[in-house]
Amino acid sequence: xxxxSVSLVAMLVLFSLLGSLVMADEHGDMAKVxxxxxxxxxxxxxxxxxxxxxxxxxxxxxxxxYLEVPAGTHDVEVFAAGTEYAAGEGVLQxxxxxxxxxxxxxxxxxxxxxxxxxxxxxxxxxxEGQAKIRVGHLxxxxxxxxxGIIGGDALFSxxxxxxxxxxxxxxxxxxxxxxxxxxxTQVLPLEGTELAADTVYSVFAVNTxxxxxxxxxxxxxxxxxxxxMPTTGLGTPEQSQSMWLLxxxxxxxxxxxxxxxxxxxx
Amino acid sequence: MxxxxxxxxxxxxxxxxxxxxxxxxxxDEVSIRSAEVGFSAKAEAARSEQPKEAGEAKAAEKEKPxxxxxxxxxxxxxxxxxxxxxxxxxxxxxxxxVEADVTHLGVTDTGxxxxxxxGEELSWFSPGYRPGQRGRSVIAGHVDDLxxxxxxxxxxxxxxxxxxxxxxxxxELRFKVHTMxxxxxxxxxxxxxxxxxxxxxxxLITCSGTYDYDRGTREERxxxxxxxxxx
Numbered sequence: 001x002x003x004x005s006v007s008l009v010a011m012l013v014l015f016s017l018l019g020s021l022v023m024a025d026e027h028g029d030m031a032k033v034x035x036x037x038x039x040x041x042x043x044x045x046x047x048x049x050x051x052x053x054x055x056x057x058x059x060x061x062x063x064x065x066y067l068e069v070p071a072g073t074h075d076v077e078v079f080a081a082g083t084e085y086a087a088g089e090g091v092l093q094x095x096x097x098x099x100x101x102x103x104x105x106x107x108x109x110x111x112x113x114x115x116x117x118x119x120x121x122x123x124x125x126x127x128e129g130q131a132k133i134r135v136g137h138l139x140x141x142x143x144x145x146x147x148g149i150i151g152g153d154a155l156f157s158x159x160x161x162x163x164x165x166x167x168x169x170x171x172x173x174x175x176x177x178x179x180x181x182x183x184x185t186q187v188l189p190l191e192g193t194e195l196a197a198d199t200v201y202s203v204f205a206v207n208t209x210x211x212x213x214x215x216x217x218x219x220x221x222x223x224x225x226x227x228x229m230p231t232t233g234l235g236t237p238e239q240s241q242s243m244w245l246l247x248x249x250x251x252x253x254x255x256x257x258x259x260x261x262x263x264x265x266x
Numbered sequence: 267m268x269x270x271x272x273x274x275x276x277x278x279x280x281x282x283x284x285x286x287x288x289x290x291x292x293x294d295e296v297s298i299r300s301a302e303v304g305f306s307a308k309a310e311a312a313r314s315e316q317p318k319e320a321g322e323a324k325a326a327e328k329e330k331p332x333x334x335x336x337x338x339x340x341x342x343x344x345x346x347x348x349x350x351x352x353x354x355x356x357x358x359x360x361x362x363x364v365e366a367d368v369t370h371l372g373v374t375d376t377g378x379x380x381x382x383x384x385g386e387e388l389s390w391f392s393p394g395y396r397p398g399q400r401g402r403s404v405i406a407g408h409v410d411d412l413x414x415x416x417x418x419x420x421x422x423x424x425x426x427x428x429x430x431x432x433x434x435x436x437x438e439l440r441f442k443v444h445t446m447x448x449x450x451x452x453x454x455x456x457x458x459x460x461x462x463x464x465x466x467x468x469x470l471i472t473c474s475g476t477y478d479y480d481r482g483t484r485e486e487r488x489x490x491x492x493x494x495x496x497x
Binding site: 124191218220221222223229230231233236 | 293294296297342343344345346347348372373376377378379380381384385389391393394399400401407408409410411412413414418451454456457459460461462463464465471472473477479482483484487
């Protein structure tokens with residue numbers, strides 16, 4: 001299957017040999033991109049960015065985690081895993097534009113024959129003490145759904161394939177959630193869902209409707225950072241290593257002077 | 267007589283050079299040791315591999331529920347994301363013989379990451395990410411103190427793949443070094459060094475570069491990045 005299909009799917013993004021070099025000096029111009037393989041019948045794929053093999057053998061239901069990429073437009077091409085790279089011959093190709101300081105999810109969605117990219121910008125902030133969540137409908141044959149409290153209100157209504165909702169901010173707590181049809185029929189229970197403070201979640205419904213399942217990802221967790229780096233040296237060059245040289249030099253100077261004086265008065 | 271005079275001059279000159287040498291760079295070992303450091307083992311191959319491994323693990327664990335009737339996934343996949351990390355108490359780096367207690371500190375009055383007042387202890391930036399939590403957890407230590415080398419004196423000797431162990435809350439986490447860089451203070455991207463990352467990272471910081479007498483600190487910071495080894 002892998003060898004046969006030139007067809008394939010999937011993912012995207014990033015990087016290249018430059019990646020690690022960039023890390024050292026251009027943090028300010030970087031974006032974050034995460035790739036998700038959500039095409040149920042597509043094989044594992046290799047992802048080339050700007051012609052460089054960036055992700056290898058990414059299987060269905062897998063995400064890459066955030067990769068740092070330079071801001072700008074990147075040529076992303078997807079091949080069946082193991083296929084030899086040839087520019088422009090990928091199963092999927094996109095010019096992905098990313099902005100500095102932003103984060104993105106790039107999902108390869110739909111069945112193989114109709115494979116498509118679904119791109120969303122991810123939130124990198126949350127009100128202190130709150131939780132944030134959104135849902136993505138990436139199940140190609142599933143109807144529009146609501147996500148809400150079992151026996152209670154919907155948090156998200158009418159989510160349709162292929163789409164990713166806006167975020168909803170909620171108090172951190174444990175919720176009995178479910179994915180249900182608008183008429184109330186339960187599609188998938190998510191009881192006892194713990195949403196932690198200062199955390200941003202994305203929950204994607206994937207696979208075909210008869211095998212519907214959920215992929216949950218953390219988009220961001222908030223924590224403080226200082227304004228400045230630490231001062232991590234208590235000494236100065238002289239006082240440690242050079243102290244003895246200083247003393248030695250002074251003694252030598254005294255001795256040499258003495259020699260000079262002695263010679264002079266001889 | 268002439269020769270003797272020359273000898274005297276030479277002796278004085280020698281002494282003067284000796285004294286002058288005390289403040290010149292070649293005597294500053296911290297500066298020498300950090301002059302040519304830096305590596306990144308997380309090159310292309312490693313990055314490609316990472317999602318692959320993660321993917322295999324995830325695929326394996328989710329295959330069962332997919333095959334079963336949809337009513338019950340093995341666990342709530344949202345709850346499986348819970349990864350709180352630990353409050354670090356000790357840190358050890360066998361490859362360079364470091365074993366130290368870790369104190370919990372925040373920021374100084376001037377907004378710097380606070381550090382211990384001695385050369386033996388390390389400090390964890392406790393308002394930031396916890397070791398083992400998604401994000402970059404930062405632990406700093408001095409390179410030298412008034413008596414000479416301090417706890418992170420040998421940090422420049424680390425190599426890709428070296429292990430760092432962090433313990434606390436009755437757990438021990440293992441990290442592997444992948445990147446080292448010595449960054450001029452003015453160019454350091456503090457938000458990135460202390461920032462979010464989609465997998466747990468440990469960041470070690472100490473001073474490097476030449477001593478800046480005006481600022482009262484060294485000109486650079488040695489920053490070591492390590493990633494959590496999921497057991």
